[in-house]
Amino acid sequence: MVEKGRISAFQMGRMIYLAITPTAILTTPAITFKFAKQDMWISPIWAFCGLITLYAVFRLHAIYPGRNIVQACEAVIGRLPGKLLGALFLLYYLYLIGIILREYGEFVVGSFLFTTPLIVVSGSMVLVCAIAVRGGVEIVGRFAELLLPAFVTLFLFIIIPIIPDLRVPNMFPIMANGITPSLAGAFVLQTWFSELISASFLLPLVADQKKAKTSVLIALLMIVLTLVVANLATLMLLGDITGGYTYPFLILARYINLAEFFTHLEAIFMAIWVLGAFVKICVFFYVTVLGAAQWMNLSDYRPIVFPIGLLVTLSSMWVAPDLQKLTFSISTSVTFSAMTMFVIVPMLLLCLAWVQKRWRGTAAKG
Amino acid sequence: MKWTAVLGIAALLALMAAYEWPKTKGKKEKTAFAAIAVLGGLLASWLVFYPETPGPTQCLDALYKPLVKMIENLTQERSG
Amino acid sequence: MGNGKKLMKRLLRSVRQKSANADPQGQDPNPPTELSANLDENVRMIQSIYEDCSDVIFHDFFIGGQTRAVLVYIEGLTHIEEVDRHVLAPLQQHFALEPELPNIRKAIAVSSIKELKSTTDIVEQLSGGNPILFVEGEKQGLSVGLPMWEKRAIEEPSAESVLRGPREGFIESLRSNTALLRRKIKSPNLKIKAMNIGVYSGTKIAVAYIEGIAAPALVEEMMSRLRRIDIDGVLESVYIEELIEDNPTSPFPQLLSTERPDVASAYLLEGHVVVLVDGTPSVLVAPVTFISLLQSPEDYYERYVVGTAIRWLRYLFFGISLLGPSFYVAVITYHQEMIPTPLLLTMAKSREQVPFPALVEALLMESMFEALREAGARLPKQIGTAVSIVGALVIGQAAIAAGIVSAPMVMVVAITGIASFMAPRFTVGIAIRLLRFPMMLLAGFLGFLGLILGIIVILNHLLSLRSFGVPYMSPLAPFKSRDLRDVLARAPRWMLNTRPHLTGKWNPYRQAPGQRPGPAKGDEGG
Structure with missing residues (x-):
């Protein structure tokens, strides 16, 4: 086994939560609003892709225990096509992590460190993540365990003080045009939900397997809950102008006003949000590195961490020329490609695997 | 200016190698490291000179163009 | 004791090698380490081992007036009055029996007597402060357990x-x-x-x-x-x-x-x-674990409410000692909007004449403070503390007047200094003090982002550290909820039923559960 470390189901749940939520609460409210208007808070509930992906992940793991999806590829469709598909998978992961890193960088530079070059911000994050990933899955798991309470506290710290300022009428009319608007808004969110495929890479590393399923499902529930609350708060505070901001949640943070004295504390919001983004990038980075190491049949993934880090940084610079194009791509082609790679492909694999099992079963009997 | 960037990239690769090379055991691992590092270096140098190279996003955009158009139409209806 | 013998042999080996080099002909490369019955030979052996050691005393005397004996001891390590009284006196004056070891043992009024056969044993006992008795005609030496040397009185550390x-x-x-x-x-x-x-x-x-x-x-x-x-x-x-x-x-x-x-x-x-x-x-x-380095026995000797409060204060100031100057530098340089407006104006005014950017100012002041603290440690206690505090204040004031640093900076440095004294263990305190400097640099270049990245790197190191197999950050990182009650707060004595889990199987219960005290029942009336 390339990775000798083990994580607990509890840690895995936390890792999954932090692997999805940070960037989700940052950029999705605006995009969801564009499609769903006042029904945007219902959108996160339509977490179809999440459930489908998880189903595929768990079933595949049941058929091929101890293997993640890249390894299962080879078993299902044969060595050469499996390797090709696996490579495609990993390249897509590289692409996705580039997008995530770019989102992160644009946010930090655009809202806080205006004069710092983007590559410095992205590069420093990659460096720090590389150091953590080199320590192994246990380190990343412990980071997730440790930082989750901080992240959640921050989240509550932003939401709770603004409760007096929320205007509930912004929510109405609920479902004026049926469920179509909220479904349309949920469309973009499917990208984030299909990122749950990362669970496939973490599942073989969990020590107490029986609790893993519950843990991940709870994580999914928490993700949905967090997004609903975030969307609801944004909607009720900003109303119609939600779509005008790239980062509505930041506006919420700006509202913090303690005794008219401590204002503009959004820098602290940024600092703690970065902790969440760090875990997310670590998880994706780790998955990419582990997948690559297994694909190349290496005995250890540690040597390739830094080179892949370089590729990740480059990917983040390359994926889009500027923020607008980035946001546009995220709301459109990225969703499609993510759904293809993370939902359709796993389901196809699962079907094939299931058919194969049946076929082998009947052949053995016959 | 561009050449300094390339030098910087080379320096970065050298640093990585200095740190990792003695630690990695096994021919396979060393080749993997070298391959990816060199690939990264080449890609980085390329992007220094030709930053406008269409990236994977553009490729995927082109791939999914028809679907994207469909979504755009839907959005027009919405905000209209 | 076997370990001691081995080390004594090596010590002797090195001693022998040295003397062998000095006098290649005189020394037998493998001298017999066993004692002989001849007193002079034994004495000569010991003398050659302890050559040039002027504090090894050889005392010749006669047992019962007839048999020769030699008492060897190291001056300063032996309780010589007791030796005189309980060894020399009985042997020299009242000894009437045959001068054989069992009889000698009976005569000596000392509780710990050992019989020794080889020179390695003798060296070990001698260096422990026990005098050795050699008797003419006896193959063994007697070690008498009477060590005594100067000891400090027991006082509070x-x-x-x-x-x-x-x-x-x-x-x-x-x-x-x-x-x-x-x-x-x-x-x-x-x-x-x-x-x-x-x-x-x-x-x-x-x-x-x-x-x-x-x-x-x-x-x-x-x-x-x-x-x-x-x-x-x-x-x-x-x-x-x-x-x-x-x-x-x-x-x-x-x-x-x-x-x-x-x-x-x-x-x-x-x-x-x-x-x-x-x-x-x-x-x-x-x-x-990391947490135990932040705990002090004081927490447990006060009532738990007080203990908890002091503990929280200590955690807060621990954070300040690490992040204080960095936070200040980050806010002043990158996030000025966070400062409340009245404070912002006064700060701007005080920083007007300062020629350096906040980062340089901070590094300067912090290094100055560390230097003062180290210097203060060398001075005698009474002067040392006064000089440190007065020195810091005076230098701070002078620096402000000269326009080199700003007043808020001095405040920050002072508070950070006080905070770093709150670490109960010096080793952790100094680790944090040192880590402050890279954090300042990071904050100076990347603001809060730098701060967070620095924290992540430090956390990364802490999370991967182990102490004898126990993860350094437990019970926070491998999350052990039962042990947390003594980490986040100081749980009352009656709640501390389980021992903290370190590794492997462990003996969980240290006190019977359910011992919360309360007034006796039926105490209502009169």
Whole structure:
């Protein structure tokens, strides 16, 4: 086994939560609003892709225990096509992590460190993540365990003080045009939900397997809950102008006003949000590195961490020329490609695997 | 200016190698490291000179163009 | 004791090698280490081993007026009055029996007498302060247990004083220290294993643990690591600490050192292992977690509400000592909008004449402060503290007046300095003090982002650290909810039913549950 470390189901749940939520609460409210208007808070509930992906992940793991999806590829469709598909998978992961890193960088530079070059911000994050990933899955798991309470506290710290300022009428009319608007808004969110495929890479590393399923499902529930609350708060505070901001949640943070004295504390919001983004990038980075190491049949993934880090940084610079194009791509082609790679492909694999099992079963009997 | 960037990239690769090379055991691992590092270096140098190279996003955009158009139409209806 | 003999042999080997080089013809490369019946030969052997050692005294006398005997001892290590009274007096004056060892033993009124056959044994006993008796015609020497040397009185350790609680501290003598531990833990399950480390110093080491509470694997691991040590001399417990810790490159200590017997006993009762080193009052405790380095016995000697409050204060100031100057630099340089407006105006005014950017200012002041603190440590106690404080204030004021630094900066540095004194263990305090500087640099270049990245890197290091197999950040990182009640707060005594889980199987219960006190029932009337 390339990775000798083990994580607990509890840690895995936390890792999954932090692997999805940070960037989700940052950029999705605006995009969801564009499609769903006042029904945007219902959108996160339509977490179809999440459930489908998880189903595929768990079933595949049941058929091929101890293997993640890249390894299962080879078993299902044969060595050469499996390797090709696996490579495609990993390249897509590289692409996705580039997008995530770019989102992160644009946010930090655009809202806080205006004069710092983007590559410095992205590069420093990659460096720090590389150091953590080199320590192994246990380190990343412990980071997730440790930082989750901080992240959640921050989240509550932003939401709770603004409760007096929320205007509930912004929510109405609920479902004026049926469920179509909220479904349309949920469309973009499917990208984030299909990122749950990362669970496939973490599942073989969990020590107490029986609790893993519950843990991940709870994580999914928490993700949905967090997004609903975030969307609801944004909607009720900003109303119609939600779509005008790239980062509505930041506006919420700006509202913090303690005794008219401590204002503009959004820098602290940024600092703690970065902790969440760090875990997310670590998880994706780790998955990419582990997948690559297994694909190349290496005995250890540690040597390739830094080179892949370089590729990740480059990917983040390359994926889009500027923020607008980035946001546009995220709301459109990225969703499609993510759904293809993370939902359709796993389901196809699962079907094939299931058919194969049946076929082998009947052949053995016959 | 561009050449300094390339030098910087080379320096970065050298640093990585200095740190990792003695630690990695096994021919396979060393080749993997070298391959990816060199690939990264080449890609980085390329992007220094030709930053406008269409990236994977553009490729995927082109791939999914028809679907994207469909979504755009839907959005027009919405905000209209 | 076997370990001691081995080390004595090596010591002798090195001594012999030296004299062999000096006089290649005179010395037999393998002199017999067994004693002979001839008194003069024995004496000559010992004299040649202790050549040029003027503090080794050879005292010739006659037993019962007839048999020759020699008493060898090291001046300063032996209780000479007792020797005169209980060894020389009975032997010289009243001895009427045959001068054989059993009779001599009966005559000497000392409780600890050993018979020795070889020179290695003799050297070991002599260096322990026990006089050796050689008798004409006897093949064995007698070692008489009468060591005595100057010892410090038991006093409170200066670095770990408490308001309420025992004022005893360990001293330099190993036996006194083990006795202090025995006084606290009277159960025979307190095992104290002895060994010698150090080729030339032959330092006695004792490993203490409570059988049934400490995990056997831990004790075994500690013993094996100690046995591996091959060093010239052990002068302080830190020599051993540096040779047995898991990660020598980390600035954070992985063994706790304390001078208080009550702290050591508390750790023994929780299943840790304590290493005592002869010649130093600092004992080592292993394994240790990051959180235990932030705890002080003071927390447990006050009531739990007070203890909890002080603990929180300490955590807060711990954070300040690490992040204080960095936070200030980040806010001033990048996030000025965070400062409340009235404060912002005064700060801007005070920073007007300062030519340096905030980062340079901070580095300057912090280095100055560290220098003052180190300098203050060298001065005698009374002058030292005064000079440090007055020096800091005066220099700070002068610097402000000269326009080199701004007043808020001095404030920040002062608060950070005070905060760093709150760390109960010096080793953690100094680690944090050092880490402050890279954090300042990061904050100066990347603002809050730099701060967070710095914290992540430090956390990364802490999370991967282990102390004798125990993850350094437990019970926070491998999340152990039951142990958290003593970490996040100071749980009341009646809630501390379980021992903290270190490694492997452990003995969970340390007190009967459900002992919350309350007024006696039926106490209502009159």
